[in-house]
Amino acid sequence: MKKFFAVALGILTAIGGFVDIGDLVTNAQVGSRFGLSLGWVVAVGVLGICVFAEMSGRIAAVSGRATFDLVRERLGPRMGLLNLAASMAVTLLTFIAEVGGVALALQLVSSVSEVLIVPFVAVLVWLVLWRAKFSVLENVLGLLGLALVVYAVALWKLAPDWSHLAHQWVTVQKPADEGWNTWAYYAVALFGAAMTPYEVFFFSSGGVEERWTVEDLSVMRANVFIGFPLGGLLSLAIAGCTAVVLGPLEISVDTLGQVGLPVAVALGKIGLAVALLGFVAATLGAACETGLSVGYSLAQYFGWQWGKYVRPDRAARFHVVLGLVTVLAAAVLVTGVDPILVTELSVVFSAVALPLTYLPILVVANDPDYLGRHVNGRLANTLGVVYLGVIGVAAAAAIPLLVWTRMGA
Amino acid sequence: MSPRWRGLVRAMSLVAALAQLALLTACAPGTPDEGSWRLDARHAVSDVSSQTAAVKLALDQERRGHVFARYLQTVAVEAEENAGASSEKFSATQPPAAETSRYSRVTDELERDTGLLADVRIAVVARRESEYAALAHQLAAASERLATLERELEHAPGAASHR
Numbered sequence: 297m298k299k300f301f302a303v304a305l306g307i308l309t310a311i312g313g314f315v316d317i318g319d320l321v322t323n324a325q326v327g328s329r330f331g332l333s334l335g336w337v338v339a340v341g342v343l344g345i346c347v348f349a350e351m352s353g354r355i356a357a358v359s360g361r362a363t364f365d366l367v368r369e370r371l372g373p374r375m376g377l378l379n380l381a382a383s384m385a386v387t388l389l390t391f392i393a394e395v396g397g398v399a400l401a402l403q404l405v406s407s408v409s410e411v412l413i414v415p416f417v418a419v420l421v422w423l424v425l426w427r428a429k430f431s432v433l434e435n436v437l438g439l440l441g442l443a444l445v446v447y448a449v450a451l452w453k454l455a456p457d458w459s460h461l462a463h464q465w466v467t468v469q470k471p472a473d474e475g476w477n478t479w480a481y482y483a484v485a486l487f488g489a490a491m492t493p494y495e496v497f498f499f500s501s502g503g504v505e506e507r508w509t510v511e512d513l514s515v516m517r518a519n520v521f522i523g524f525p526l527g528g529l530l531s532l533a534i535a536g537c538t539a540v541v542l543g544p545l546e547i548s549v550d551t552l553g554q555v556g557l558p559v560a561v562a563l564g565k566i567g568l569a570v571a572l573l574g575f576v577a578a579t580l581g582a583a584c585e586t587g588l589s590v591g592y593s594l595a596q597y598f599g600w601q602w603g604k605y606v607r608p609d610r611a612a613r614f615h616v617v618l619g620l621v622t623v624l625a626a627a628v629l630v631t632g633v634d635p636i637l638v639t640e641l642s643v644v645f646s647a648v649a650l651p652l653t654y655l656p657i658l659v660v661a662n663d664p665d666y667l668g669r670h671v672n673g674r675l676a677n678t679l680g681v682v683y684l685g686v687i688g689v690a691a692a693a694a695i696p697l698l699v700w701t702r703m704g705a
Numbered sequence: 706m707s708p709r710w711r712g713l714v715r716a717m718s719l720v721a722a723l724a725q726l727a728l729l730t731a732c733a734p735g736t737p738d739e740g741s742w743r744l745d746a747r748h749a750v751s752d753v754s755s756q757t758a759a760v761k762l763a764l765d766q767e768r769r770g771h772v773f774a775r776y777l778q779t780v781a782v783e784a785e786e787n788a789g790a791s792s793e794k795f796s797a798t799q800p801p802a803a804e805t806s807r808y809s810r811v812t813d814e815l816e817r818d819t820g821l822l823a824d825v826r827i828a829v830v831a832r833r834e835s836e837y838a839a840l841a842h843q844l845a846a847a848s849e850r851l852a853t854l855e856r857e858l859e860h861a862p863g864a865a866s867h868r
Contacts, residue, residue, distance in 0.1 A: 403779055404775070404776050404779050405773075405775065405776075406775060407775040407776075407778045407779050407782075541762075542759075542762075545758045545759075545762060546751070546754060546755060546758060546852070547755050547758045547759045547762065548751070548752075548755045550752075550755070550756070550783075550787050551780070551783040551784075551787070553763075553776065553779050553780040553783055554759050554780065556776070557759065557762055557763060557766065557772075557780070560763075560766045560771045560772045560776075561762070561766060561771065564769075564770065564771040565770065565771060565772065565773060568771070568772060568773065568776065569773075572776075705748050
């Protein structure tokens with residue numbers, strides 16, 4: 297029974313923790329402009345993140361060491377540094393977007409400018425990173441993130457033409473007034489949002505924090521292969537809601553407030569309140585995860601003591617990094633930069649950084665010195681190599697599409 | 706590193722180099738010809754139209770008791786800011802000679818609708834709920850005008866009148 301609850305809790309937190317500001321904004325934008333015609337990208341992205349999260353979780357459980365720790369050792373300092381630079385830059389950008397996302401969510405409740413809220417959010421995030429236990433951080437915010445299930449309820453209540461939505465989902469088509477270049481740009485952005493590098497680093501480092509062993513592999517796989525796809529369904533529900541409510545009104549989503557409108561239409565104030573709770577939990581949870589991921593990656597590369605289970609005075613450099621990146625995020629956001637713009641950039645640059653993030657994981661997951669008999673099987677390697685091809689195409693196309701479409705305008 | 710993985714690393718490096726090359730060559734057209742001016746105009750009209758429709762939807766939901774006052778206020782303030790930014794950016798572009806009259810029409814319409822969004826924001830902040838119905842009606846009319854304008858901007862000035 298105890299194991300059942302552990303699996304259930306893991307799955308629920310995986311669902312609740314799957315959606316972040318990038319998923320919220322990108323899925324809402326895509327839904328309002330393209331309906332569910334890019335829903336297949338979410339499915340491809342979710343399968344991809346499952347493949348690599350399972351590998352990194354297995355590495356953590358079998359070797360007891362996290363990804364960056366092994367990447368540098370296995371591939372050398374140069375490749376490790378390249379891996380570190382690419383993934384940390386994107387994770388830092390995502391962290392700034394998530395902190396801004398919390399401020400935007402609180403702005404919807406208070407109507408106080410998000411610039412004024414940012415310093416308080418930064419202090420809150422730093423306090424959580426400094427004081428909160430890892431399990432509390434993961435479980436409480438993950439479970440509160442489940443409030444976003446309200447989008448699935450709202451979609452059901454809106455009673456859309458399900459066959460039309462399903463047809464959009466399974467066919468490669470676009471609205472007549474949108475160009476294929478814009479369609480491709482949003483496909484790459486959705487893919488980047490679904491496969492954000494920090495998710496894998498946080499998952500793997502979290503496994504080390506929680507001292508996973510080989511015996512935890514089945515629980516880890518249940519979290520990945522049940523929790524992540526169900527989290528992906530939440531993303532689709534958000535896109536479905538904006539497709540049904542905002543699409544026909546030609547509203548292209550530019551603000552977090554517009555993301556919440558379909559829920560208000562379907563479920564009124566109670567639904568909207570639940571969605572707002574979900575926004576705060578999802579963005580705050582992701583802000584903590586991305587902040588920790590920056591600290592994890594730097595500390596693991598340089599061989600510093602790290603982790604939430606280590607006393608702060610014994611992992612001083614790790615906690616100094618957490619403090620500095622929080623100050624940096626606040627400093628960027630108080631300039632008045634639009635957090636939605638930061639979010640849009642973070643998902644596209646996430647796509648650019650994907651090869652440098654996932655290739656080393658595939659290499660380490662094939663090394664019997666670390667994984668023994670738990671090295672990748674044929675299926676994991678086939679999927680891994682196929683996904684590296686897809687990731688390479690997305691990475692190569694991301695910036696040209698960003699420039700060509702003027703950020704999807 | 707085994708030769709197989711070294712090859713894979715090289716392939717990925719090639720992809721990254723190609724991506725950089727593509728970045729250098731994939732610049733958006735900067736020449737303000739008639740086609741790109743019309744595209745900019747359509748984008749500006751579409752942006753303002755989107756903000757107008759969003760505020761109308763939020764106002765309608767407030768009248769049904771479906772949103773909180775502070776939520777409506779945030780949606781209205783952000784819509785006004787975004788519409789103002791789009792309008793301002795478009796106004797600063799130099800129109801080609803053939804589009805001078807439509808430039809004036811587009812900028813006038815965008816300014817009028819941005820002003821309407823400011824009126825909505827003022828009413829929402831002051832909680833003048835009795836004005837919401839009339840404002841929603843004006844927003845609906847603005848959305849229709851913007852939709853018509855956007856359709857017209859798909860064609861050159863002469864071609865538009867024949868359709």
